[in-house]
Amino acid sequence: MAEWTQSAAIAAANDCLVGVYLDITNRRRHRLRNWAPPGTMSHMVSADVSSQLRRGVLEFCVLGLLKRRDRYGFDLVRELGDLGLVAGEGTIYPLLSRLRRDRLVESIWQQSESGPPRRYYRLTAEGAARAETFVQLWMPFRDAVDSILTPETEQT
Secondary structure: OOOEEEEEEEEEEOOEEEEEEEEOOOOEEEEEEEEOOOOOHHHHHHHHHHHHHHHHHHHHHHHHHHHHOOEEHHHHHHHHHHOOOOOOHHHHHHHHHHHHHOOOEEEEEEOOOOOOOEEEEEEOHHHHHHHHHHHHHHHHHHHHHHHHHOOHHHOO
């Protein structure tokens, strides 16, 4: 494995630090963008991991909610937001469009009691099958990760 040392050349650029690293073993220089001083990396890594986890399961959370009942877009945004899975509408509507294009959900327009008609989303048979497949894969995957991350004293 390559040994890495930080060179003295660290410069501020575009409101972020740019680090230049030397790969002693391979005698190459590498530029690493968004390098941050010690103490800030853990926050950056934590936010990135959290974002990646949300992105990986969001589609299946939407399918799971639609499995329970038909919903309109903002209803999904609100429920997923309350659970901390989305920050706003900018994530859900493109996802719903892709799910429609992939024929995992279908949409229908319904008159709203207050305001303009709303587009309601409904799970298709293919979407229900995809959701069920995910559940079958998720449970053993989750248990395996938990068995690794949970200290032995907590496992019973």
